[in-house]
Amino acid sequence: MPRKAEPRLQNRVRELRGERAGMTQQQLADEVGVTRQTIIALEKGAYTPSLALALRIAKLFDEPTDEVFYLED
Template identity: 50%
Template sequence: MQNNVSEFRKKFGYSQDKLAEKLGVSRQTIISIEKGKYNPSLPLAMVMARLFHAKLEDVFILEEDDFK
């Protein structure tokens, strides 16, 4: 799954530390999500989208390979 977390984070002026603090996760979690090494839980993804005033599918992009 790809994501636009980094783009949204920068648009809102959040550092990785600040976003992690707002979401109650570690900075390493944010780094891993942004690099595509970790897919967040559905509740965390929904909270992130809400924080960015965006639709879930605008923040996280499901690809065909994700269905295999």
């Protein structure tokens, strides 16, 4: 029996940044203590954040973590 593909982690980071009066990737990176390149990769889905980073981002946007990060069905 073929193995089912693992669901991919998706996020709403770009959308939430836009809702924050156009918060830049650099501003978000500075706020959560990572590089701009990390935010770029995260928004593209090329990077899975650590739990600590996911929690810091969700807290910054005042959103539940599972409203910012979710598994694609």
